[in-house]
Amino acid sequence: MVSRFKEALDSGKFVITSEVAPPKGTNLEKFLHHIDLLKDRVDAINITDHQSSVMRFPSLGGALAVVEKGGEAIMQMTCRDRNRMALEADLLFAYTRGIRNVLCLTGDAVPVGDHKEAMGVFDLDSLQLLKTIHQMMDGQDLGGNNLDGAVEFCAGAIVTPEAQPIEPQLIKFEKKVEVGAEFFQTQAIYDLDNFTKFMDYARKFKTPILAGIVLLSSARMARYMTENVPGIFVPQDLIDELTGVPKEEMLAKGIEIAGRTIAALKKDAICGGVHIMAIGREEAVPDIMAAAGL
Amino acid sequence: MKSITKQKSIEDIQEGLKGLDRIFVVGCGTCTTMTKTGGIEQVEEMKERLQEMGKRVTGSTVIPTACDDMTEVAMKENEQFIRSADAILSMSCALGVHRMNLYINKPVIPAVDTLFIAVEETPGYFREACAQCGQCLLGQTAGICPLTACHKGLVNGPCGGTNNGKCEVDKDKDCAWTLIYNRLKEQGRLDLMRQYQPPRNHHIVPKPRAVKIT
């Protein structure tokens, strides 16, 4: 069984991925509902791994649920909570259960989350994890031992086109390409001019890049993100656009903005696709896609 | 190099001294004097606190450098006061506690928490500069230690949390990889940052660690 997501990337079509966060607890109802809602609409669904360092149902279990429902999963894997042995073991398990895509992340810092006294592991970093996956695909673990049965993953990484300063970020991006990242999903982008500039640079590396689209559900959220979330910049005209509509229409406006952005990216073939993150409003993803004319 | 410490809360100290009524207090003339956590003044204050708690202070001393072998001499000099005490309350860093434990067979209770080893970069500004990782990368990182200056100890470049050159955990702290990038750029050595750094060996000297120099 090969990665259907990888096939989509190779086909040259405009690839759509979205994202679902596992719940805090064992009630999977809403989570499974979101998977059902998206699995036939997008090329793959990312399952987040204790995002923002908040402990939740694991991404491995979440990705498994996607596969069991016949969907295509991208298992997010951070280096914050597991040492290299635990990461490798989870990759072995994931492979045997039909998970074929992994997004390698460093992981947010522990103190930003809800287990502030926990140890941040970071035995590997995102780059080393990517390389580990390639080594395991070649049949070897990080201890240099042969595996009885290798893995096969489409392994990707993230990049933050709005990072300040950008140069150190680009060096890391290039290192990720060198160790074999097969796709990139970006942090949220709103400033199309800046993203186009980034793509003019990034395109030459020939690794597909899916632009991160985070739904702006209110003017307050837009302001909060641009002021507080590293690597996110929401231009003032978008904030004004949201402020300009009554409160109850802000979500619709946010959907319109997201749809419009995706349509523009697709029309001018700026990047290989998009990664839509609705953060708690997964119900809106089909609407965003409709607004984008997908 | 300085051992950075923080005084434990008075409640914690009281808990540590539970059932121990006669106390001899030891400060240190080096690190805890610099950090104002265990110098002469703090030792005097502590004695007052102990008396308020109803303890008997049998005596006190501030050893010039509590972690070195002169501690034995200081312990001998104060032998009679220590002998009549139930315990020593140490206001030196943990290294001093270890030292004292070598020479006396009485409980040595720390009154401070040992936080990290630092260099004093500018007067009064102590920064952790090395975590003794056993695999020094300073030559590749323009003299900035990625293990201590980066919150996550990353060795291959910045995470996505860099915010205007600051670290995602604290807007007042510089992102180590912005600093490393800037300095390598100045030195014309950015190629070093492009090199892949393999996962680190956490057992270069397996714990427990010790070495005998002959």
Ligand code: SF4
């Ligand atoms: S890399 Fe950092 S922690 Fe390791 S020896 Fe060098 S200064 Fe110390």
Ligand code: SF4
């Ligand atoms: S923001 Fe910079 S210093 Fe902070 S964890 Fe990320 S790379 Fe390290």
